[in-house]
Amino acid sequence: MIDAAAAGSIQHPHCEYHEVANHGLERGLVRIAAYNIERGRRLDAIVAQWQTPRPRDSDVILLSEADVGMARSGNRHVTREFAAAIGYSWVFASEFHELTKGGRGERRLPGRNTQALHGNAILSRYPLQDIEVVQLPAFFDYRLQYMARNGNRIAVVADICTPARLITVASTHLEAQSSASERCAQLLALADALTRRDRGQPIVIGGDMNTTCLDAHRLGRALLRRPWIVAGHPTMSTLQRHEPLFGEISARGYDVESANANGYTFRDRGYRARLDWLFVKNVAPAGIVDATIHREFDDRRRYSDHLPISVALSPNVPID
Numbered sequence: 001m002i003d004a005a006a007a008g009s010i011q012h013p014h015c016e017y018h019e020v021a022n023h024g025l026e027r028g029l030v031r032i033a034a035y036n037i038e039r040g041r042r043l044d045a046i047v048a049q050w051q052t053p054r055p056r057d058s059d060v061i062l063l064s065e066a067d068v069g070m071a072r073s074g075n076r077h078v079t080r081e082f083a084a085a086i087g088y089s090w091v092f093a094s095e096f097h098e099l100t101k102g103g104r105g106e107r108r109l110p111g112r113n114t115q116a117l118h119g120n121a122i123l124s125r126y127p128l129q130d131i132e133v134v135q136l137p138a139f140f141d142y143r144l145q146y147m148a149r150n151g152n153r154i155a156v157v158a159d160i161c162t163p164a165r166l167i168t169v170a171s172t173h174l175e176a177q178s179s180a181s182e183r184c185a186q187l188l189a190l191a192d193a194l195t196r197r198d199r200g201q202p203i204v205i206g207g208d209m210n211t212t213c214l215d216a217h218r219l220g221r222a223l224l225r226r227p228w229i230v231a232g233h234p235t236m237s238t239l240q241r242h243e244p245l246f247g248e249i250s251a252r253g254y255d256v257e258s259a260n261a262n263g264y265t266f267r268d269r270g271y272r273a274r275l276d277w278l279f280v281k282n283v284a285p286a287g288i289v290d291a292t293i294h295r296e297f298d299d300r301r302r303y304s305d306h307l308p309i310s311v312a313l314s315p316n317v318p319i320d
Contacts, residue, residue: 014094014117015133015156018080020087029289029312030162032169033058034206034278036266036306039067039102039118040078045302047085055294056086058310060160061123062171062206066092069115072106079121086123091158093133094119095173096142096151103147118149120156120171120207128158134170134193136186140177155190155205157197164315168197172207179215184245191252194281202315203281205254208306210275213242239274254279258288258311265293265307267300276309287317 033055037046050056063082067073083090094117101107122128136153143150155172172190174183187209194203240246250256259280264272280288294308 014119015091015131016080017091017128017131018083019089019127020083027059027163029314030060030160030164030167031058031290031310031312032060032062032167032204032206032278033294033308033310034062034064034171034276035308036064036173036208036276036304037078037082038065038304038306039070040065040073040076040082042303043073043076043078043081046297046304047082049297049303050082050086052296054292054296055308055310059125059162060167060169061088062169063121063123064171064173064207066119066121068092068094068117068119069113070098070102070118071111071113072102072109075111075114079123083123088123088125089128090121090123091128091131091156092119092121093154093156094151095154096149099143099148099150100146120154120173122156122158122169122171124158124160126163127161129161130159130197132157132193134190136172136174136189137182139175139179139182139186153186155193155207157194159197159201162315165201167202167204167313167315168194169203170194170205172205174207174209176210176212177216178210179217180213180243180245183210183243184248187245188248188252191249191254195252198282200282202283202313203254204313205249205279206277206309208275209245209277211239211243211245211277212273212275213239249279252281254281255283255285255288258285259291260309260311261291261293263293265309266305267298268305276306278309278311280311280313283313283315284317287314288312289314
């Protein structure tokens with residue numbers, strides 16, 4: 001059930017919200033993490049690792065690729081079980097209703113899908129309010145693809161009532177089957193939606209931005225499956241040159257450099273790339289500290305093909 005007061009402007013085919021009463025101790029800093037959990041297929045190991053000292057400091061977790069009722073992840077509600085294990089409030093919104101069991105390897109797994117949902121989520125130590133689901137521009141139709149699905153890319157947005165002050169966060173996953181200009185258009189659509197909520201409070205966008213530096217529409221099928229054949233391991237300067245979203249989001253007042261540590265956040269079969277990002281607005285650079293890539297999760301066989309990232313905010317540092 002969605003609590004009407006907390007839900008705000010929720011309008012989406014499938015969105016769930018749950019609040020817990022115990023929100024933890026007051027802190028001077030608020031740490032926000034983003035993590036592409038790769039369906040949540042290895043949820044138990046992820047939850048166990050998350051409760052070690054560094055990850056457990058995260059007050060807010062922006063999840064992408066979270067399954068609900070998919071055979072490939074044991075037909076679990078990944079967001080709900082993750083949040084229950086760490087005692088956090090949560091909201092989940094589906095991007096896609098999956099029409100198959102997933103990719104080629106996933107189709108061979110036993111069992112059938114139950115709810116067959118896949119999407120983004122926010123987990124929070126503190127109360128959530130004014131929850132909104134933002135539909136992003138659509139640039140790819142999955143219905144006739146091998147991994148057929150109905151739906152579209154979204155962002156789930158909420159205000160977090162921290163002891164310091166209210167913070168607005170958005171969890172998103174930009175389209176993989178896209179060009180750099182299309183990814184930029186999706187991010188700017190989200191930024192526009194957040195502008196309507198901007199009252200000077202800190203705003204954080206986080207998630208998998210799929211910054212491959214490639215135009216997926218112009219590649220052969222083999223390169224779509226293995227884009228690193230072309231992309232390699234781009235530097236930050238290469239990313240900024242080939243991915244206009246960095247310049248555009250910076251022009252909207254979001255800090256990219258202070259909020260992100262250098263290094264890869266995705267790896268598969270020896271390829272490493274930087275796909276996951278946090279963008280912070282309305283916080284001075286001095287109040288954006290300890291940007292981290294959590295290397296303790298750098299084992300795809302145990303956790304995910306992505307690494308969590310996080311940053312700590314001091315929301316009351318004056319903006320220059």
